[in-house]
Amino acid sequence: QQQVKQSPQSLIVQKGGISIINCAYENTAFDYFPWYQQFPGKGPALLIAIRPDVSEKKEGRFTISFNKSAKQFSLHIMDSQPGDSATYFCAASTGGSYIPTFGRGTSLIVHP
Amino acid sequence: GAGVSQSPRYKVAKRGQDVALRCDPISGHVSLFWYQQALGQGPEFLTYFQNEAQLDKSGLPSDRFFAERPEGSVSTLKIQRTQQEDSAVYLCASSLEAKAFFGQGTRLTVV
Numbered sequence: 001q002q003q004v005k006q007s008p009q010s011l012i013v014q015k016g017g018i019s020i021i022n023c024a025y026e027n028t029a030f031d032y033f034p035w036y037q038q039f040p041g042k043g044p045a046l047l048i049a050i051r052p053d054v055s056e057k058k059e060g061r062f063t064i065s066f067n068k069s070a071k072q073f074s075l076h077i078m079d080s081q082p083g084d085s086a087t088y089f090c091a092a093s094t095g096g097s098y099i100p101t102f103g104r105g106t107s108l109i110v111h112p
Numbered sequence: 113g114a115g116v117s118q119s120p121r122y123k124v125a126k127r128g129q130d131v132a133l134r135c136d137p138i139s140g141h142v143s144l145f146w147y148q149q150a151l152g153q154g155p156e157f158l159t160y161f162q163n164e165a166q167l168d169k170s171g172l173p174s175d176r177f178f179a180e181r182p183e184g185s186v187s188t189l190k191i192q193r194t195q196q197e198d199s200a201v202y203l204c205a206s207s208l209e210a211k212a213f214f215g216q217g218t219r220l221t222v223v
Binding site: 006032034036041042043044045046049089093095097098099100101102103104105 | 116143145152153154155156157160162167168203205207209210211212213214215216217
């Protein structure tokens with residue numbers, strides 16, 4: 001059973017548009033929710049993260065929205081750029097070990 | 113170094129051969145993780161170390177997989193008698209608290 005479900009599998013947006021990727025989780029013990037960006041041939045790079053005591057976190061063009069009651073969280077990329085084209089993974093972990101459990105990823109393509 | 117370093121970057125092994133993959137974590141990071149990433153999939157957890165102690169190895173797919181971190185720094189993932197289904201990218205990550213930082217991975221191809 002997949003602990004973190006991610007959608008959509010792929011996403012195409014125009015330059016300047018908003019990219020939205022959604023994730024849902026089942027384990028209520030999760031208390032740290034990072035997003036990773038991965039380019040081909042590279043390892044995942046930590047992009048932004050949130051804890052469940054806040055509903056939103058913004059860093060530059062990247063925003064995480066968190067809905068604790070629905071057990072859902074999403075990544076919004078504002079003013080999407082061709083350089084944002086990559087695979088994005090949501091993840092979740094529990095305190096102590098903080099072992100990330102990953103979603104299956106979203107391949108984002110931003111057209112110029 | 114500034115980040116997590118993995119070597120080799122690429123490894124081609126003949127089926128049945130043993131391989132060893134190395135991970136140099138960020139200096140001072142207590143936690144170290146190994147993941148397996150199949151093409152087009154998300155990273156799948158293999159094992160977790162806190163310093164030299166292997167606290168979780170629940171993700172290792174078989175007893176052919178073995179990991180160690182004897183001095184609490186560098187770690188080695190060893191795969192014995194490699195099979196074609198072992199072909200994947202093996203990622204190492206280290207963390208101090210919640211933030212995990214990944215290396216570039218080792219792409220293993222078993223032929």
